Amino acid sequence: MKNKFKNIFTILGFELDNYFKSKSFVISTIVICVLALAIMFAPRIINAVSGEDSAKENESEGDTGAYGTDDGDTEKFVYYDPEGFLTPDVIAMYFPGDVFESCQNVEELEDKVESEEYAAGFAVNSLYSYDYYIFNKSMSDTNSQTFSELMGMLVKMKYCEENNLDINEFIEIEYAQIEVNETVLGKDSAQNFWYCYVLVILVFMIIIMYGIMIATSVTNEKSNRSVEVLVTSTSAVSILFGKVFAGVLATLFQCVLIALSVLGGYQLNRDEWGGALDMFLNIPSEVIITFAIFGIGGFIFYAFIYGAMGALVSKTEDLNKTAGSVQMVIMIVYFVVLFNLENVDGIIMKVASYLPISSYSAMFARVAMGNVSMPEITISAVILYASVVLMGIIAGKIYRNSTLRYGNPIKLSHALKNLSKQD
Amino acid sequence: MKLEVVNVKKSFDSKEILHGISFSAESGRALGLLGRNGAGKTTTIRIIMDVFHANSGEILLDGKKFEPDKNFIGYLPEERGLYPKKKIIDQMVFLARLRGISKSKATENAKKWLNRLGLTEYTYKKLETLSKGNQQKVQLAATLVADPDIVILDEPFSGLDPVNSRILRDVVRELISIGKIVIFSSHQMSYVEEFCDEIVIIDKGNIVLSGDLHEIKMEYGNNRRILSAAGMSLDELEKLINEKMSDKAKATAKKKNYIIIELLDGISQWDFLDSLKDLDIEIEQFGLYEPSLTDIFVARVGKNETEVPEDEE
Numbered sequence: 001m002k003n004k005f006k007n008i009f010t011i012l013g014f015e016l017d018n019y020f021k022s023k024s025f026v027i028s029t030i031v032i033c034v035l036a037l038a039i040m041f042a043p044r045i046i047n048a049v050s051g052e053d054s055a056k057e058n059e060s061e062g063d064t065g066a067y068g069t070d071d072g073d074t075e076k077f078v079y080y081d082p083e084g085f086l087t088p089d090v091i092a093m094y095f096p097g098d099v100f101e102s103c104q105n106v107e108e109l110e111d112k113v114e115s116e117e118y119a120a121g122f123a124v125n126s127l128y129s130y131d132y133y134i135f136n137k138s139m140s141d142t143n144s145q146t147f148s149e150l151m152g153m154l155v156k157m158k159y160c161e162e163n164n165l166d167i168n169e170f171i172e173i174e175y176a177q178i179e180v181n182e183t184v185l186g187k188d189s190a191q192n193f194w195y196c197y198v199l200v201i202l203v204f205m206i207i208i209m210y211g212i213m214i215a216t217s218v219t220n221e222k223s224n225r226s227v228e229v230l231v232t233s234t235s236a237v238s239i240l241f242g243k244v245f246a247g248v249l250a251t252l253f254q255c256v257l258i259a260l261s262v263l264g265g266y267q268l269n270r271d272e273w274g275g276a277l278d279m280f281l282n283i284p285s286e287v288i289i290t291f292a293i294f295g296i297g298g299f300i301f302y303a304f305i306y307g308a309m310g311a312l313v314s315k316t317e318d319l320n321k322t323a324g325s326v327q328m329v330i331m332i333v334y335f336v337v338l339f340n341l342e343n344v345d346g347i348i349m350k351v352a353s354y355l356p357i358s359s360y361s362a363m364f365a366r367v368a369m370g371n372v373s374m375p376e377i378t379i380s381a382v383i384l385y386a387s388v389v390l391m392g393i394i395a396g397k398i399y400r401n402s403t404l405r406y407g408n409p410i411k412l413s414h415a416l417k418n419l420s421k422q423d
Numbered sequence: 424m425k426l427e428v429v430n431v432k433k434s435f436d437s438k439e440i441l442h443g444i445s446f447s448a449e450s451g452r453a454l455g456l457l458g459r460n461g462a463g464k465t466t467t468i469r470i471i472m473d474v475f476h477a478n479s480g481e482i483l484l485d486g487k488k489f490e491p492d493k494n495f496i497g498y499l500p501e502e503r504g505l506y507p508k509k510k511i512i513d514q515m516v517f518l519a520r521l522r523g524i525s526k527s528k529a530t531e532n533a534k535k536w537l538n539r540l541g542l543t544e545y546t547y548k549k550l551e552t553l554s555k556g557n558q559q560k561v562q563l564a565a566t567l568v569a570d571p572d573i574v575i576l577d578e579p580f581s582g583l584d585p586v587n588s589r590i591l592r593d594v595v596r597e598l599i600s601i602g603k604i605v606i607f608s609s610h611q612m613s614y615v616e617e618f619c620d621e622i623v624i625i626d627k628g629n630i631v632l633s634g635d636l637h638e639i640k641m642e643y644g645n646n647r648r649i650l651s652a653a654g655m656s657l658d659e660l661e662k663l664i665n666e667k668m669s670d671k672a673k674a675t676a677k678k679k680n681y682i683i684i685e686l687l688d689g690i691s692q693w694d695f696l697d698s699l700k701d702l703d704i705e706i707e708q709f710g711l712y713e714p715s716l717t718d719i720f721v722a723r724v725g726k727n728e729t730e731v732p733e734d735e736e
Contacts, residue, residue: 007521014517018509225504229565232472232498233521404474 007234011242012249015217019250029254033261040265043272075119077143078103078112085124085154094150109133122147127155189342192368194279195287196341199368200361203295204334206255207360208327210299211306214247215323218310218399227403236400240311241392244303251299290364290377297384298360301391302330308395311402313409321409333358337365344370354380356387394419424450424485426471426573426604431480433466440466443480444630446623448573453595453605455619455636455716457612459724462625464608465501468575471606472496495522497571501578501608503562507551511537511561514550515568522569529568536564540590556587563591573604580614592617612716622716626724640713643722647712648672648692651681653705660704667702671695683712 019025076099079086091100103109106123113121113133120143121133130151132144156174160167218240221227230239266273266281283291309322337358340349344366352362353372359380366372398415426448433441441463448454458464469475471482473491482489506514512533519529537546540560545553550561559582566574576595580588595618599605609615615622622639624632632639652660661674661682671690676683686695699706714722 010517010520014513017513018506221504224507225500225502226506228500228502228504229498229518230521231474232469232496232500233518404469 007238008242008245011234011239012246015243015246016249018217019246025250025254029257032254032258036258036261037265040262040269040273044269047272074098076101076117077120077122078109078118079122079124080104080106080109081122081124083124083126085127085151090150090153090157093153094146106131119143124151127151127158186371187369189344189369191279192284192287193341195281195283196365196368197338198280199283199287199291199295200334200337200341200365203291203298203361204330206251206295207299207302207330210247210251211302211326211330212319212323213251214244214303215306215310215319216316217243217247218307219313219316219319222311222314222403222406223316231400231403236403237393237396240304240307240396240399244300244307244392244395247307248296248300248303252296284368287364287368290367293381294360294363294384297381297388298356301356301360301384301388302326304388304391304395308398308402308415309412311399312412312415314406318409322412325412329357333361337361341365341369344368354383356384356391359384424572424602424604426489427483427486428467428471429481429483431467431470431477431482433463433470433475433477440628441470441477442628444625444628445480446630446633448604448606448621450602450604451599452620453599453607453618455615455622456606456608456625457610457615457622457716457720458625462724463628464625465577467625468498468577468606468608471573471575472498492523494573495569495571497566497569497574499563499566499574499576499579501581503559505550505558505562505565508549510547511542511550511553512546515561515565518565519568522571524569532568532570533564536567537561539594540564556583559583560587560590563594567594567598571603573606574598575606575608577608578610579607580609580611612720616716624720624723631723632719636716639719640716643714643719644712646686647675647714648684648686648695649678649681649708649710649712650684650706651708653707655704657682663702663704668695668698671698681708 074097075095077095078101080103086100088100101118103112103121109121109123110133112118113135116135119134120141123131123133125131128151130147132147134141134143156170157167159165160170221230227239263281266277270278305326306323309326310319312322313319333352336348336352340346340352340362343349349362349366349370352358353366353376355362363372363377363380367377397419401418402410402415428444428446430443430445431441432439432443444463444467446454456464456467466475470477471489471491484490484494512530515533515537516526516529519532520526524532534543534546537543540563542557542560542564545557545561550558553561563579566576579591579595583591595605595607599618605618607615607619616636619636621634622632622636623630650660650664651657655663657677661677664672664674664682664684670687672684672686672695674682675685684695686692696709
């Protein structure tokens with residue numbers, strides 16, 4: 001037993017050495033880290049090149065408030081206003097820096113918009129009605145919305161004028177600044193939603209991508225027959241445990257490096273980003289700890305399953321035949337959790353947070369956004385890690401029974417049926 | 424040391440593959456484990472190495488239960504396999520460490536065996552960069568790197584050129600001479616004859632023949648003799664014997680340069696030679712017939728079958 005335990009570390013060391021000397025592993029780690037850092041430093045680099053003061057820019061964006069459409073680019077508009085409702089002051093208020101040109105009739109307006117010299121055209125029918133003309137409308141087009149606000153202001157000005165009211169007082173009251181001091185004593189779901197969303201996707205990708213990596217590593221040994229010598233040198237269980245834990249450690253190493261690149265890069269450039277990524281990257285420590293506990297547990301759980309799936313086939317191209325069903329389960333869990341992120345205290349998420357196949361994702365979402373007590377978290381963690389041990393034993397038996405059988409993939413049902421038998 | 428396989432039975436999916444086989448192998452004597460494809464040789468080897476568990480029976484070493492963890496087995500599998508993309512020294516050290524050898528000792532052993540097999544220049548090369556023959560030698564080095572007490576070689580000469588075969592021959596002889604238990608499984612009977620003092624032939628999960636190879640050959644050739652005559656073809660000689668000496672012997676087979684005759688019960692070779700003088704033929708060759716291992720193998724497991732083991736040399 002002592003020798004078998006020792007062999008787990010020997011195999012783990014050998015497998016880790018394989019990962020760290022693998023060109024694809026090293027290059028992908030470096031490329032992703034450099035890319036992450038480059039993205040995080042991009043605003044700083046762009047500002048340095050363009051010489052603009054980002055802080056000043058942010059400030060000016062804040063000043064524009066509800067009227068802010070000035071993105072620094074002057075646009076030309078054409079309008080037809082036979083009644084003469086529009087005034088330069090009001091236009092400048094809503095379209096600062098843009099050029100508005102009048103025309104004689106609707107046909108002329110259409111021609112000018114069609115020439116694409118003008119961004120859009122407005123034909124004012126009355127104070128309460130106008131036609132909007134645009135050549136190609138983009139998804140982010142807000143000109144019509146801004147012009148509607150402009151027309152609304154004209155209505156208010158006319159009302160004040162007719163009722164002998166001061167338009168400035170009216171505006172002051174309508175747009176009165178209300179100071180809100182919010183204190184969230186529980187959890188702020190609105191703020192937590194986005195990083196939860198990101199973490200659910202992240203753990204899903206890690207399990208799918210790295211699970212296959214572990215399965216491939218197991219199958220490769222059958223494929224190149226090195227397993228023939230391995231199983232005669234040590235126990236099958238220690239081989240599988242060593243390989244799985246090496247895969248998990250290599251994955252954690254790569255993920256931690258990438259996370260450090262992203263988070264470190266963001267912290268160094270947070271001012272340049274204007275805090276725009278806070279909702280994704282400003283994650284409370286208790287959520288990170290829960291994510292780590294359940295994420296790692298869930299990953300090891302599935303890593304054992306992937307290892308067993310790898311042992312059922314003799315060629316890597318056959319892996320999909322056995323690993324496909326596992327991926328289906330992971331996909332279903334992913335969608336169930338994602339679709340229930342806005343209702344984390346619902347019965348579906350409660351059940352999902354206790355099942356070992358889904359607690360890795362559902363429990364930390366409940367911790368981040370829902371009401372969950374410490375005993376619930378503890379029970380779920382115990383179930384998950386007990387399932388990891390059980391799955392390790394089952395996977396070890398499948399590996400032992402399947403690893404020296406070559407040829408066609410072994411059916412999972414057949415492998416499970418033979419669990420009680422031992423070759 | 425004496426390794427004993429005692430009445431071992433093994434079934435897969437309720438089909439019995441081994442029906443209670445028993446044999447033994449001793450230090451300093453190589454044992455040839457023979458059988459047709461699917462006879463149960465590899466299953467037997469895996470049971471000895473504790474990769475498979477026998478349904479009944481036991482493996483003993485010097486009368487005690489054999490524990491592969493304590494008495495290392497060096498196994499050269501028929502399905503060769505190491506890590507193509509790993510450096511040779513790394514994988515050899517790894518395999519030795521799995522057997523409980525320290526890293527420094529494993530490195531020393533690996534270098535010793537690579538040097539012994541003429542592979543020193545490839546020590547730090549990846550396996551995939553070597554020729555097939557050299558890869559095979561690396562596999563043998565990996566088999567011996569943990570200094571095993573028992574060496575099991577499954578088709579060790581397969582794919583080797585004559586030069587490398589000679590190197591491997593020397594290594595096998597050396598292992599036998601230093602008192603290792605060597606179990607040798609091959610379809611190349613000439614190598615088995617060259618190295619093995621004892622043989623075990625397995626057929627359909629049963630042992631059909633076992634014992635000292637020389638004694639087995641003597642037994643098989645007991646009343647058989649070889650005969651050739653000058654100026655007479657083998658066909659003519661065969662016809663002559665069967666027609667004129669049917670009361671003394673019968674010709675049973677033709678080889679390249681002689682025929683094999685079987686003396687009838689109660690007829691000595693001197694009786695036969697006396698009668699032969701009357702036929703007025705000039706005897707070229709006459710002597711004891713020692714059957715080849717291939718002849719014995721075919722006689723025991725190849726009845727009514729067209730597929731016989733190759734004898735390449």
